[in-house]
Amino acid sequence: MFKSLSKNNDTNWDDLSRRVYGLPDKASNLQKLNANVTSGEIMAPVENSPTDSGEIGVRLEIGDKIYKNFAEYELIDVIGSVRAAIFIFMTSEGSYPLDFKSEVKVYDENGEFLTGRIANIDPHVTTSHKWVQVEIKSHAGVLADSDCPYPLEYTNQSLKAILSNLAEIYGQSISFSDDPELDEVCVNEIGTSFAAKPNERVFSFMSRLCRSRGFFIKDTGSGLVVGRLKDDKKEKISFIAGECVGVKEWHARFHTDGLARYYELNSQYPDTQTAISQVPLPYPVTRRLNNNDFNANNLNSLADIKACEDIGQHFQVILILNEEHRELAIGDLAIIKNPDIYIDNETEFVIKQITPLDNDETRILFVLPCAYTGVIPDSLPLCG
Numbered sequence: 001m002f003k004s005l006s007k008n009n010d011t012n013w014d015d016l017s018r019r020v021y022g023l024p025d026k027a028s029n030l031q032k033l034n035a036n037v038t039s040g041e042i043m044a045p046v047e048n049s050p051t052d053s054g055e056i057g058v059r060l061e062i063g064d065k066i067y068k069n070f071a072e073y074e075l076i077d078v079i080g081s082v083r084a085a086i087f088i089f090m091t092s093e094g095s096y097p098l099d100f101k102s103e104v105k106v107y108d109e110n111g112e113f114l115t116g117r118i119a120n121i122d123p124h125v126t127t128s129h130k131w132v133q134v135e136i137k138s139h140a141g142v143l144a145d146s147d148c149p150y151p152l153e154y155t156n157q158s159l160k161a162i163l164s165n166l167a168e169i170y171g172q173s174i175s176f177s178d179d180p181e182l183d184e185v186c187v188n189e190i191g192t193s194f195a196a197k198p199n200e201r202v203f204s205f206m207s208r209l210c211r212s213r214g215f216f217i218k219d220t221g222s223g224l225v226v227g228r229l230k231d232d233k234k235e236k237i238s239f240i241a242g243e244c245v246g247v248k249e250w251h252a253r254f255h256t257d258g259l260a261r262y263y264e265l266n267s268q269y270p271d272t273q274t275a276i277s278q279v280p281l282p283y284p285v286t287r288r289l290n291n292n293d294f295n296a297n298n299l300n301s302l303a304d305i306k307a308c309e310d311i312g313q314h315f316q317v318i319l320i321l322n323e324e325h326r327e328l329a330i331g332d333l334a335i336i337k338n339p340d341i342y343i344d345n346e347t348e349f350v351i352k353q354i355t356p357l358d359n360d361e362t363r364i365l366f367v368l369p370c371a372y373t374g375v376i377p378d379s380l381p382l383c384g
Contacts, residue, residue: 002043002142002171009039020044029169032149045171058356060087060136061105062118067096071131075106075113078353078365079330079372080207083114083138083221091123092130104136106221108356114138114221140219142170143203148196155193158183159213160226162194163206167224170202177227181213187297188212189269194293212293214305214374218330229331229350229372237328239319240346241338248361249320252341254381259314260287263307267296275299277307280379305374312371315381317341317349321362328362330354333369342382 007016013027020026026044034042058075060067067089076084085106089096098121106113120135137144149169154162160182167174176182186194186209196205203217210217210226218225239247261281266274266288277300287310295302317336330351337346349366356362370377 003046004041004043007034007037007039007042011039016042016044020046032169057107057109059107060085060134061107062098062102065097069094072358073356075108075356076353077113077219077221077330077355079216079218082140082144082203082219083116084119084141085114085136087134087136088131089134090129090131096132098132098134106136112221114219116141116221138219138221140172140203140224143167143172143206144201146170146202147198148200148202148205152198153193153195154186155191156185157194158185159209159215162186162209163217163224163226166202166206173223175223175225177215179215179228182215182226187270187295188293189267189296191269208293211305211309212302213295214301216372229369236333236335236348238335238346239337240335241340246321246323247319248322249318250338250341251318251320252343252381253314253316253318254342255314256281256283257314259310260285260307262286263303263310264288265299265303265306267299269296273299275303277303277376279307279311279376280383282383301374304376308370308372308374308376311377311380312352312367315368316352317343317366319364319366320357321364323360323362328354328364331372334366336366347381 003020005016005019013031014024016030017024017027030042030044033045057068058073060070067087069089070087071090072088074086076086098118100118100121102118103115104117105115114136116136116138118134119137119141122133124131124133143166148166160176164174185192188194194209207217215226215228238244241250259279259281261279261284263277263279264274264286289306328351330353332351334349334351335346336349337343348369350369350372351364352367352371353365354362355364368377368380
């Protein structure tokens, strides 16, 4: 949530920080967030005040009003992206006051799905109907929409320090797994520094840094989480044709366009070296990747990580379930088998996206786990 306040030419950033937070500690963050403006209205991130009406079901809360009578909705939750929601209201059946300044909360069957703001309002009027489509982003959406603040280069800092600094500037909470690599000083092709591109979005930069070390970043709707996919050996849910109920539709996307067999990384730092990862694709395609982000001290493992990330985009399964599965979450592992979509054997997939749909249906996007583990599989679907 953001609070607006006025800044005059003679108002210093320390005073503004004291006015909002009681201390001058956030002066530098406010200055970066507001592009060093000298006067006028500026914005300051403040803590969200948790509220819950106690009601159940999917609903939209704007200020003190709660809406449940929408015609359609879609809740969007994807690894490596910010949470979002889409609602369609029939304005021919009632009035829906909407604006871009109100704090918004979205709830699903499990509780709070996101806290954020209305990003887009699309009203429609035809000869027979009036409706409005409302698109909502979590507060982490400010990271997805804003260019990286100056200075763009981060030197002699760990991955955790860089990500924490960026999140703090925009008032976003962030937590990390206990992986020690997050605390290591980044070493890459240009030494011990990372640099954002001039017009790179903050969230894109943060995601790029995470991927360069085999981590993923996830928006929980109220904060960010950084970690690695781990098989915690818990029992996996199975979707096996003929043995499971509740699957309304099965879809698969097995594409090799753009996929390579050999992924080559070259580095000149700290010395000249080359790493090649081999994917079990029965066609001799080679790809050389930009190596500025990669860990120059461990080029072989990073070659595997980048190859696996590519695999994850080319082998996908989508299931439409005819009921809600509240126990499922993105990052969960599942077993899938259905010869009708050319998965003849029980194959492990990971949930990348869960989208609750209208009529209590759920759309689930699965990818191969290697996309997040960095471990190249022994075989790929339809590749022998």
